[in-house]
Amino acid sequence: MQDFVYQSAPMRVVFGAGTLRQLPYELSHLGVTSALVLATPRQKDLVAGIREMIGERFAGVFTGAVMHTPVEVTERAMETVRDMRADGLVAIGGGSTTGLGKAIALRTDLPQIVLPTSYSGSEMTPVVGQTSGGIKTTQSSPKILPETVIYDVDLTMTMPPKLSATSGINAIAHAVEALYARDRNPLISLMAEEGIRALAQALPTICAQPNDKTARTGALYGAWLCGICLGAVGMALHHKLCHALGGLFNLPHAETHTVVLPHALAYNAPAAPDAMAQVAAALGEPDPALGLQDLARKLGSPLSLREIGMPESGIDQAADLAVKNPYWNPRPIERAAIRELIARAWRGDAPRLSCAGAGLATST
Structure with missing residues (x-):
């Protein structure tokens, strides 16, 4: 340990x-x-x-x-x-x-x-x-x-299903990044995996049956655990990207997290195999990045930055800002790969690893 x-x-x-x-x-x-x-x-x-x-x-x-x-x-x-x-x-x-x-x-x-x-x-x-x-x-x-x-x-109970879905995936993002945070610890990792599992199980039921109080309770419990993770350890690339995109283009917060998370996870996958295994176990999916995008699709959530108002002309501007004073991240922040990530998220492509330099070192 x-x-x-x-x-x-x-x-x-x-x-x-x-x-x-x-x-x-x-x-x-x-x-x-x-x-x-x-x-x-x-x-x-x-x-x-x-x-x-x-x-x-x-x-x-x-x-x-x-x-x-x-x-x-x-x-x-x-x-x-x-x-x-x-x-x-x-x-x-x-x-x-x-x-x-x-x-x-x-x-x-x-x-x-x-x-x-x-x-x-x-x-x-x-x-x-x-x-x-x-x-x-x-x-x-x-x-x-x-x-x-x-x-x-x-x-x-009155939170609309679509807002429940994106708000829930936003919460999942906190737990995902906690699993590969530089200052992670065993207790927070346990909370992170449990929080992801609780939300992934509850959100489909909420979207199908918004008045299901058991599902609503499970989702709020999961969100609480994911929030503790966010407050206890540092975040990484995913949160940096979402802050950059939200500030530049005034994009809706939860929807931005929903779109970007699978792509950020795929970017970091080679440098954080243990975290990927924990996310996969919590989702019950072999590929956690694809599993998260499939969850968003199942919930009827947006899958592209284009859908939520980001202009294609902003891809390079966002990439420049994302690599300026970057957060710590398990995989080095490389502009070409970050630009590719943002472009794929803008189009709504399936998340895919850009392998150049992946996992060979960690940024400090």
Whole structure:
């Protein structure tokens, strides 16, 4: 067994069905007396219920969160925080709302409670990605990590099947990269394989029967495990590519991860055979890259970057950005091979290894 260092996150997790009702206690536990609720306009009924539930602790609501956490949106939210004298945050939603809460916490160190309605997993991490001038960068700080996450399966029951599918594969991407991370460890690897397995089993049922509560519970459980992986170890090529593509072309976050993941996995396959074996075992497929693309196809998810709005003219620009200040990766980052990867993902081709230099060394 390899040497390793493991540090658990100082976070409180409440998991189950109907757990939203514990929000008043969790606010008291954190000493929050004036909570700003972060939500989206379509969650107005849920916000109304929360307002009634927490009473005088409700300071107000901000509904302007958008993908990729633009800095200008965070600045508008900060004005609301100051105007309402909020001393805590309650973020309801997926990655966009959670990201906004984390961006505010980075600037204020206000305590956060997150109520996820998707499988994004970002609630489990001390990392926030922020976009300015079309470039998305990440930052890590203990202030960013939410203090409490309330996982309520009931909040995911109305998530549309297509969003459930891409959000779930986005979560799987966190676990896949955790299996070949430079700072991986046995506990996180166990969580990663179990998280992939839980989601791969639950997502087809959810797409066929969206009201299946057992499947919804399994998917949320898997997403939680994959989110822990994302927060515990470093990510690699796949996340670098998705950040570059999302920031450059304002592509939808979960769909971008869904399209790119099989291709990034194929790129790294020769340099990470043990991880590939674990992904294959979790999926029940002999070829994990093809297995992931087949899963996306079965779920009716997009298979090409072209489908989700990336222009073909952007392939070279994306390749240039992907090799600039690259993340650590088990296989060296080579521009020609990365360009081929992006081009295949743009077309929606089957994932295929470009063998030049594959697995001969590791980047540092």
